[in-house]
Amino acid sequence: MLLTTHYLEEAERLADHLAIMHEGRIHVRGTVDEVVAEAGDRITFRLPGDAPDDPPALAGVPPTVTRAGGRREVSYTLTGGPAAARAHAALRPLLDWAAARGLTLERLEVRRGTLEDVFPRVVGAAPPEATARRPAGVAR
Helix, strand or coil, rough: EEEEEEHHHHHHCCCCEEEEECCCCCEEEEHHHHHHHCEEEEEEEECCCCCCCCCCEEECECCCCEEEEEEEEEEEECCCHHHHHHHHHHHHHHHHHHHCCCCCCCEEEECCCCCCHHHHHHHHHCCHHHHHCCCCCEEE
16 A cells, blocks of 8 residues: 655554655655654753753763753754664763752653654755644655
């Protein structure tokens, strides 16, 4: 069965294998897990504005730190290595860093990549949180 859709969540939920087409060419194909593994895992949290320093690099990836309303928003996108172990291996050093400083990592979130993360790379667009939903995708 071949399913075409403009909704990435639908493709991710229904497809066993998929391909992402842009400008008439297939750019990415494979199982859903293979395709989203390229997007990496995301770790995000908030730090209070008075936290003593920025968090360390995790698995060689420096944090992306932005300031908003007296707090620091921190995120990591971890790629490489076995997908099942990326975020898991990175959490211990992060939690140890926070504990040593008596900090609570507010709104701590760990999530695997999604097609919403993959698609902007295919089309050369801004990350999904910075853009409106964009149609695309061929799933089977």
